[in-house]
Structures are given as structure tokens and as C-alpha cells.
Amino acid sequence: MGSRRQFLAGLLATGLAPQASWADLGCPTYLSAAKQSGGAYVLAGLAAQGDLLFSCPLPDRGHAASAHPIRPEVVGFARRPGRFADVIDCRSGTRLARLTPPTGHHFYGHGCFSPDGSRLYTTENEYGTSRGVIGVWDSTDSYRRITSFASGGIGPHEVLLRQDAPGLVVANGGIQTHPDKGRDKLNLDTMRPNLSYLGFDGSVDDQIQLPDDLHQSSIRHLAMRADGTVGFAMQWQGAPGADVPIVGVHRPGSAPRLLAEDDPRLRNLNGYGGSLQFSADGTTIAVTSPRGGVVQIFNVASGGLLQEHHLNDVCGLATNKSGFLASSGTGSLVALTRTTMTPLAQANLRWDNHLIRLI
Template identity: 70%
Template sequence: MPSRRGFLAGLLASSVTPTATWADVGAPAYLSAGKDALGLFVMAGLSAVGEVLFRHPLPDRGHAASAHPTRPEAVAFARRPGRFADVIDCRSGAQLARLEPPEGHHFYGHGVFSPEGEVLYTTENDYTRGAGVIGVWNAGDYRRIGQFSSGGIGPHEMLLRRDAPGLVVANGGIETHPESGRAKLNIPFMRPNLSYLSLSGEIQHQMELPADLHKNSIRHIAVRSDGAVGFAMQWQGDLGADVPIVGLHQPGSAPRLMAEDDPRLRNLNGYGGSIAFSGDETALAVTSPRGGVVQVVDCTSGALHAEHALSDVCGLAPLKDGFLVSTGTGIMAQIGTEVTTLAQAPLAWDNHLIALSSAASVPRQP
């Protein structure tokens, strides 16, 4: 049997062994997927000014990521209809686990940890039933421990609510099947919604768009500190129509469609790639890689008060002063009264910038 002295020494050692944190990898402010000059796919951690702090390989194209709230671990999700989600130790780049959805499911590119980091939730397509599913995983060993309905079809981005415990899910409404590639199978009948769910899957609120906008797929979301949800849409109808691409919603109320009468909406080319609140939460921005623009709307008036041209722009996250955006040409830029390039990397940044905190502080550039 171990001696009392040995037992106490072991207890003391375990009590002082430091727990790894995000500070051990340079305290990144953002995560993003990308592709390097050799065509290899990576997930990178970025500083508050968009500089690459670390990069680790992915087996295929990534879409978005989810950062554990305390441990320097990130889950990098495959682009739809991918079936991998790699859990990466951001200190070493080691693959801690590879999540694979059940047979008949694929991931939708997004996921989120519970507030304490004990559970990971993933958006999935059960294509055998044409139904949206939220997968539930134990974040200690990354075993799948359950699932529940997303409240709709085609769940894409999902975030934690900030006004109450729970999740908010952007159900895009589009049915797909891997045998049809990325083809959209139900456009005439699609019904996108925002679903507000408890952490155990009960539907608490749902919001649907007016019937004439049922082809406006709700894809990406941002959550304000008061619980309001900004949402970005992707229009599946005639591109000759000027349709709103940005909305604002509070549970239990009707959605507010932003800048819906502004002719500059057509510059988005019917496509919202990412959405974010500004650091002071007074504005919402949306990116459009198809239109090559970033548009900023005022949350109070709903008016479009700024538009900036930027080629292949998609990633978007809040800054204390404005927004940070990323492009497929490797640029990280600050969006304020003008566009200021902060960093340039030999990487084609993919769709999303994932903030590790609600807002990052970036010094104003001259």
C-alpha cells in the first residue's frame, strides 16, 4: 500500500498541477478555417488584430469551429455535407477525437458548447427523414449521449441564448441529401425559422418569416446581451427581387426586417455570409462574398448606414470599435468608418470568424 507520505505528496502535486487554458496558446481572440497555398486545409487561432497564432491541419475543408470555454480545445466542423468534426488540442495540434454523426446524418458546419463546457451541441441533417437534429456529446470524452429535434429542417448556425438558459437555432428550411450533393430539394415548400430550445431540447419559442419570404433561408445568427438575435438570410428565389437579408428578433415578438426598402440590398446578391453585432451592440453587419460587400445597419432605426466593398469577404466578428472581417484573399480588416487592413496571411480564409469572447479589443488604426 502507498505510504502516507507518498499519498500526501501525490495529493499536493495534483493540487498544484496547472490546468491548461487558452493563455497557453497566446490567448487567441478568434478561430477560423482556411486553405494554404498548397491547397491544404487548416484551422487557425488568431490574435485580436487578426495575426495567426497557431494553425493545425484538417482532413478536408472546414466551415466553422467551436471553442471550449476554458480548455484550449476547439472543434473544427466540416463543410456541409461533411461527416467529420475534429476535436483539436490547440497547444500541440493533436487530434483528441473525431466526431462522426450517426448513420443517415451529416453535420451542418456549426456547433456550440454548453456554458460550463460539459456538453457539445451539433447541428445535423437526418437525411433519412428530412429532419433537423441537434446532436448532444459529452465534452469530457466526446461520446455521443443523445439528440433532439432542431425544430425545423436544415439547422445551420446555433448559439447559446443570453437572456435565458437555452439554444437558438437557425433552421434554414432547405432539405438536402448527400446523394444529391448540395442540391436543394424543397425550395417551393421551404419554411425557415428561428427555434429557441431549452438545453434538453424543448421548443420554447419559434419565429417564422412572412409567407412571401418563405424562400429566405435563415442561415446565420448573432446574439446580443439582451437576448435579441440578429439573423442573416440567403434568398432562394428570383435574384431580380430586392429582399431583406438581415433581421432582428426577440423571443415572443415579430421579426424586424432591416433596410428592406433600401435599393442597396441588391448589392448583397441575395446572400448573407456571416452576421455580427458591433462591440457596442448598436449596429449589425452582414457580409456577402457573392456581392463582395459588407453592409452595416443601425439596430434602432433599421437603416443601412454604411456599405464597404471588399472582394470575397465572408468571415465577420465583433470588435470593440466596429467589426473584424476576413476574406478568401487572406486579408483581415477592421470595418469602421472605412476599411483598414490589419493583417495579411498566405491563407484563403473560409466562411466564418469565431470569437472566443463576446467582443475583442483592437487598437484604432491610423
């Protein structure tokens, strides 16, 4: 009897090989961009307990990633303002494609696939006009760009699939930038962030803005609950030291709710929400702050702040069965519950901003 490799080679020769899937990689549970000790950048796949399963090179610093829902492909996005998004075959580390935004655009670090994986949606800045854009790419045709539409605001950062209806939800951070100015923020006095719910054709189904006194709370990161409730994390752009809410939740057709508005512990976030996730049962939501070195966990129903964990340079956050998994720029991976923080793994890597759950 021939080996499994010989058997698969025979299937490939006859065109009968099954489509590759995430199972071929030993089912990685998480993705994260990282920086190696020598200075190179990679996109890494991790097992449920934090073991490193693979790493693929990136040309520069990464931010977030999006996994194809079926094929073992991931798209690693450049940190804003970036001009690459690498499609990587995670079985071999081979780069399958490099997405480049049109002239006059740059990526904002996030994207998501359609439910069937045939389309990739990317957040972009058309910096000549400061118009936020959602780019649309055909993953069935070598990731050819096929169209784009307005994001509903300025500075779209994260985009997710809606769970309550077909379409997308976009965090328009409201901050005007230009690559000639690096990461400078050009309109802080007049910025107006919003949360936009878009159809796949770009139609605006719903849109919310925060009260005027929070117009400098840039809506940046999102989490999605199974019932369609959206969590959003903000980054304060106003005067330092302000006690402002950083986490909110929203359902289309209703007003947003800001969590723990009067809790003095909010100042420990230092005005900065790095990553955001709902727990598996949807009853709690957690946010990280690398500037504050804390993870805070909130009760979604009451809005109260339940627990605070301290971890230096923490930013990446994902859901696990018992609570959350967090990563830090020191290479640490820890498991978090309502009451405990348990070290899982220590890597010789500097984990970047986001920890993406695959399964």
C-alpha cells in the same frame, strides 16, 4: 532554480498542474478555417491584429468552429454536408477526438458549447427523413454522444446559446438536402425556414417564421446581443435579382423586424448573407456577402443601412473594440468602423466562411 518547463513537469508528475487554459496560447482572439496555398485545410488561431498564432490540420474543408469556454480546445466543423468535427488541442495541434455523426446523419457546419463546457451541441441532418437534429456530446467523457433532439425544422445551420434564458436558438434554414445529391436543394418550392428557441431538453419555447412571400429566405446565420436580441442573416433561394431583406432581428415573444427593407443597396448583397455580428455596444449589426463583395452595417434600433464597405470575397466577420474584423478568401483581414476600412494583415491563406471570436 529550475526552468518553468521543469517546474511544470514536476507538477504534472505530482498531479498538481493547473488546468490548461487559453492563456497558454498567448490568448488567441479569433479562429478561422482556411485553405493553404498547397491545397491543405487548416484551423487557424489569430491574435487581435490578425497575426497567425497557430494552425491545426483538418481532413477536408472546414466551415465554422466552436471554442471550449475554459480549455484550449476547439471543434472544427466540416462544411455541409460533412461527417467530421475535429476536436483539437490548440497548444500542440493534436487531434483529441473526431466526432462522427450517426449513420444517416451529417453535420451542418456549426455547433456550440454549454456555458460550463460540459456539453457540445451540433446541428445535423437526418437525411432519410429530412428531420433537423441537435446532437449532444459529453466533452467530459471524450466527447461521447449522449443524446439528440429535434431542431424544430428542416436544415438547421447555426446554433447559439441564448443570453436571456437557458437554452439554444437555432436557424432552421428550411432546405432539404441529401448527401447523395451533394449540395443540391431539393424542396425550394415548399421550404419554410424558421427560428427556433429550444430548451436544453429539446422543448420548443418559441418559434417564428417569415411572411409567406419570404418563404424562400433561408435563415442561416445568427448573432447574439447581450440582452438576448437575436440577429439573423438569410440567403435568398428564389428568382435571381429579387430585392429582399437579408438581415433581421428578433426577441422571443415578439415579431421579427427586417432591416432596410426598402433600401435599394440591399441588392448589392446579391441575396446572400454570409456572416453576421453585433457591434460591441449592440447598436449596430453587420453582415457580409462574398457573392456581392460587400459588408453592410445597419442601425439596430432604426433598421437603417448606415454604411457599405467593399472587399472581394469577404465572408468571415467578428466584433472588435472599435467595430468589426472581416476576412476574405483572398487572405485579407481588415478592421471596419462606421466610416473606415483599415487593412490589418495579409496571409497566404484562403480564409473560409467564418471568423470566430474567442475573448
